[in-house]
Amino acid sequence: MTRNRLLSLDLLRCLSILAVIILHSALYLLPSSDRAEYLPALIYCALCISCVPVLFMISGALMLTDARPVNIAAFYRKRLPKILIPLLAWSLIYYIIYCFQEHSVFDLITFSKRFFAGLWSGPLWFLYMMAGISLMLPFVRPVFGGETQKISLLFVAIIFGAQALQIITQLLFGQNLNTYFVGALFPFSMAYLVLGNALFRTNSALLKKRITAATLFFLCAALVTLGGLLAKTHASVPLTLFYNHPNPLVMLMGAGAFLFFKDWNPPATSKRARFVMWLSGLSYGVFLSHVLVWMLLARVLTGMSPLVEPLVGGIATFIGAALLTWAIKSVPGLRRIIP
Secondary structure (H helix, E strand, O other): OOOOHHHHHHHHHHHHHHHHHHHHHOHHHHHHHHHHHHHHHHHHHHHHHHHHHHHHHHHHHHOOOOOOOOOOHHHHHHHHHHHHHHHHHHHHHHHHHHHHHHOOOOHHHHHHHHHHHHHOOOOHHHHHHHHHHHHHHHHHHHOOOOOHHHHHHHHHHHHHHHHHHHHHHHHHHHHOOOOOHHHHOOOHHHHHHHHHHHHHHHHOOOOOHHHHHHHEEEHHHHHHHHHHHHHHHHHHHOHHHHHOOOOOHHHHHHHHHHHOOOOOOOOOHHHHHHHHHHHEEEEEEEHHHHHHHHHHHHHHOEEEOOHHHHHHHHHHHHHHHHHHHHHHOHHHHHHHHHH
């Protein structure tokens, strides 16, 4: 695995973080009853909903490549602080902002309750999930880190097959699939890790064609958008049935995006390669801080056309969060809150 090959993951990470921000910028338009507002939001959200799955897939491509036994203590010492320290620090930052907005006094008990219960908006839910994934990885990697991809694809098919059955059950009967059955399966996040590893190592001629990957992505995005329109016009159909990460259509979109960019391979010394590597180094901080930056920019963006507001707001927030992250990482005492 060469440095050039990893550049594709750097690029995917940057694009996924940008898509996360555009998604968050469009979400607040979804509850609107005005078609001129919710239709652009449905399209933006459909195009960006696979961003977090792609981030899971990147982690799988990086962390499931080795089937050798893991030194669990060393693995935890290396990985968990990079998740738990930023989680604690940014939970504190967002809680202080919450206290300021609500004109309330900082309370350690309230903060602790919100921290352990995960009662936060924005990107912090992802860190809770990554902490859980990191705890499980030493036990999962020996199974999926080998050379055989059949078991990986079967695993993914079982997880997302159950999710497809969930959609069918909801549409036909207005009820969720049996929770005991679903609860006994591995979480969808683990399936994305396994899928990312399998796709990263595939040499299939069909899957290497960018036209195939792009077609898969946009076709599934169109189907998700149609599902969103159905939900907006039929109160009995929940919007989350289509706009959620375990949706098989979202999985196929994530696979399409991953395959489209995975062979991006410029010379490591080129300007674009160096820029992408530099920006990728800021992406964790952009993910953590973008809600704060978005709140600061919200008033400036208010009043723009719904056709462009999520895109313009997303790009502006990304740039602002990147600059904030660069400034934080320049201060030695603050570097640990954004590894």
